[in-house]
Amino acid sequence: MNLRLAILCPGQGGQHAGMFDLPRTDPGTAGLLQQWLSAAVPGQPLEQVLADEELLFSNRLAQPLIVAASAAAWSALQPLLPVPALVAGYSIGELTAYHVAGALSAPQAIRLATSRAALMDACLQAAAPQLLCAVSGIAVSTLSILLESEHLYLAIETGADSCIVGGLAHDMQRATGAIESLGGKLRLLPVTVASHTPLMDGAVQPFAQQLQQQFSVDPPMPVLSGLSGQALTRKEQAVSVLSRQLAHTIRWSDCMDACAEQGVTAALELGPGAALSRMLQERHPQIACRSVSEFRSLRGIASWLQRL
CATH class of the missing domain: 3.30.70.250 (Malonyl-CoA ACP transacylase, ACP-binding)
Structure with a gap:
């Protein structure tokens, strides 16, 4: 098989207490995680957050933690994998995708995830959950x-x-x-904000301003737009889509079809969870799909891809 790899970055829903265990088996990533997680859960012990589902699934912590977990998986795996043909992300995972594509550092993506969550939470009203x-x-x-x-x-x-x-x-x-x-x-779903609906309109422009300050380079590899499935290669496109997707429908079905149209032969979901790889496998069975969460070792993931 002429391997063309897609990297999939998940959204909320798959968080669990062991979501950092596999990336931590890589010593370099374990050291980076200490820095990243202090920004993702400031002032709170990580183990306390991971053991408390109410905290783990709270929007303000879930978004930066998911970005940190996927970024950690990528940090540990990138030296072992072929260069991806494209990257796709689901909801908050679309922000992670621009880190994987090389347009944002992990600390930048985690900080943006924290800001994204805060701006979305500001659109909530206690009397109207x-x-x-x-x-x-x-x-x-x-x-x-x-x-x-x-x-x-x-x-x-x-x-x-x-x-x-x-x-x-x-x-x-x-x-x-x-x-x-x-x-x-x-x-x-264990999500307390109506993401990707007009109820988030108030978050769009402030988040766009923050994105403009953080994006300094075009993504070196294509990232699929969650709004259309189009492959994006410019930072201006990234800022527009990442901000507008807060209040507009995500067309994940179009993203899955774009993977097939782009000739993707294998897809690896960075985790936590395996929802994206399962959906893609069901929709396009010819694409070999797995999630990092299905493996016991980093080498096992690399070996799987080598066998394809």
Whole structure:
């Protein structure tokens, strides 16, 4: 096989207490992590955060920790892997993708993740809690019509009949019966902000300003836009997409199709979790897909790719 590798950077949902264990087996990465994690969880012991699900899944800590975990996996693996053909990231993972692509340092990406989370949290109102919910079993085209009438939003499109819906909790409660009556199945996600919906409009411009200050070079390798699946190669494009995606629908299905169109033959998800590699494997079975979380050693990951 003529290997063309895609690196996948996950979003929220796969956090767990052991998410830093494998990268720490690389001595160089273990040293870097000490510096990175002090910025990701300032003033709090990491082990306390990892042992407390409420903290681990809180938006303010989840975003920088996920970026740090994926960046650590990349730090440990990069010397062992071929140069990727492209990088793709899901939600906050799209920020990580620009680190993997070489346009941001890990400390920059972690700081931006912390700022991103704070700006999104500032869009919350205590009297009107927000949520994200996975919906499957109903055509997205049909669901979209219902969502508009219920003041809910398509946050992430993952397939023809699967997606993530965002909005206010009381609007989702009111719409649940109608969605189920159409054959839809709902699963509440452990996320307290309605990411990728107009409820995050207030975060877009401030985050764009912060991104402009941090991006100084074009990404040396293509990064797929979460808004369209287009391969981006300029820093101006990165700033625009990374800020606009806060309040606009992520087309992850387009990103998966772009991997196939770009001739990707293997995809490695950096973790934590394995949701992206599973989705891509199901949608495009010809692409060999694995997650770092499925392996016991860094060498095992490199050996898998060498066998393809």
